[in-house]
Structures are given as structure tokens and as C-alpha cells.
């Protein structure tokens with residue numbers, strides 16, 4: 001049986017690679033918010049649909065869910081994919097699985 005690693009622990013590893021928010025961007029700071037916000041920022045604080053990827057600066061317009069798909073490479077690759085992003089992908093996937101439980 002594979003050992004289950006809590007999403008937050010993986011996110012702890014991934015957090016080491018956390019890029020700084022892009023100039024003019026902000027990160028939401030709400031309780032229990034999606035861990036994906038660690039790697040995504042808002043162009044406009046009042047528009048949570050418009051999410052900018054901290055890694056490549058691409059802005060998607062489908063909210064954090066769409067942004068996650070972008071970073072996981074499900075739909076549209078993340079332009080500047082650093083090696084470390086594998087950790088981020090794992091963290092996002094783990095978080096998704098935890099939500100489904």
C-alpha cells in the first residue's frame with residue numbers, strides 16, 4: 001500500500017519554489033483558500049475569475065480551477081515549466097484527491 005502524503009506536506013515542499021507575485025498582482029488571503037493560490041495571483045483583486053500563473057505569467061479566465069489545469073498541464077501547458085513544478089503538480093493533484101474524499 002502506498003503511503004499517503006497529506007497535501008499540505010507536499011505543498012510544504014512545493015512552497016520552496018514559490019515564485020513572488022508578479023508586479024501589480026496580489027494574492028487573496030482568505031481562510032482555507034485553495035493551495036493553488038500559492039502559485040497563482042490576481043490581476044484584479046475584485047475579479048477572481050482572472051487568475052495569473054506565477055510561473056509563466058499567463059492569465060486564465062476560468063478561476064482557480066482553470067489555473068490549476070494550466071499548471072498541471074491538463075489544458076494548455078505552463079509556458080515556463082521549471083523542474084520544480086513537478087512538486088507543485090503533485091501538491092495540486094493531492095489537494096484535488098483530498099477534496100473528492
Ligand SMILES: [Zn+2]
Pocket residue numbers: 053054055056057058070071077078079080
Ligand atoms: Zn503557467
